[in-house]
Amino acid sequence: MKAKVIRYYRFGEPNEVMCIEEKELVPPGPGELAVRMCARPINPSDVIPVRGAYPHRTLLPAVPGFEGVGVVEAVGPGVSNQMLGRRVLPLKGENTWQEMVRTLDRNAIIVPDDINDQSASQIYINPITAWLICTDILHLTYGDTLIVNAGGSAIGRIFAQLSKILGFRMIALTRNDSHTAELYRLGAVSVVNTMEELLQERVAELTEGRGANAAVDCIGGADGEQLVSCLRPHGTVISVGLLSGISPLWHEMTHGTQVNVKLFWLKHWVERCSQERWEQVFNEVIELVREGRLLMANIGATYELANVKQAIATAESSIEGKVLLLS
Missing domain, CATH: 3.90.180.10 (Medium-chain alcohol dehydrogenases, catalytic domain)
Structure with missing residues (x-):
């Protein structure tokens, strides 16, 4: 056969x-x-x-x-x-x-x-990735601010929903206004159209000059690199995707700053996690889907x-x- x-x-x-x-x-x-x-x-x-x-x-x-x-x-x-x-x-x-x-x-x-x-x-791919970044890596909670580029993407929408579930503030970055209303409905506290607004100035305004705690880069290239200037000292950029096909020059962008960059590959987590943790994470995410809290x-x-x-x-x-x- x-x-x-x-x-x-x-x-x-x-x-x-x-x-x-x-x-x-x-x-x-x-x-x-x-x-x-x-x-x-x-x-x-x-x-x-x-x-x-x-x-x-x-x-x-x-x-x-x-x-x-x-x-x-x-x-x-x-x-x-x-x-x-x-x-x-x-x-x-x-x-x-x-x-x-x-x-x-x-x-x-x-x-x-x-x-x-x-x-x-x-x-699997987007929900588990976003859940692990928010819970295991960044430990986001009330009062924390997370920036996510490609906000209108499938994973961007997941992060918006998790911000409501876990209590952190999410700033979604987009290149047009077609996803703005939905992102607000899903849980984003702010949506910034980077084609119309100066990102660093807008983030400074939204965070009262402190900068965000962390950022998630789904795009790479210049879009990813500009996230570094939006973070507070000891903030973290998590690189998860390369939609642009261009690898950011993280070493150059973070030189002289106190910003950390971490690459997240779901495959590495899959290879290293225990059977108990594997089942636990899926149970947590599936339950959110069943409850209608994660769409x-x-x-x-x-x-x-x-x-x-x-x-x-x-x-x-x-x-x-x-x-x-x-x-």
């Missing part, structure tokens, strides 16, 4: 380097699950490696896709048959832009029945897996909402 898989053998534009292949299905081994994927969101973090932004972290040939939801179709030795037919997030295993994914039973997160596929497919992005369009190139083009257009790849 075979299953479709998306692969790329060299770095470049997705419409040039991605191909659709078939792979022979291998039965799950001891402790493993075989999951038939249902839905996968297209995130910037899925596409950026295809273009070669992180060549040292991508072993070619590669399959894109870091998250999604599916149904357990087969179990290996040592795994309960009660897992058959369960919806899960198949994590720490094979990448998700393929019809069938194998992972270890202990790494699969069971999805509650009251969370639909559209939301479940998005629970995933709306769905802007859906495509079959075989139409992946068109799906990426749509995801990178001005469409509102997430683009899902369906099987």
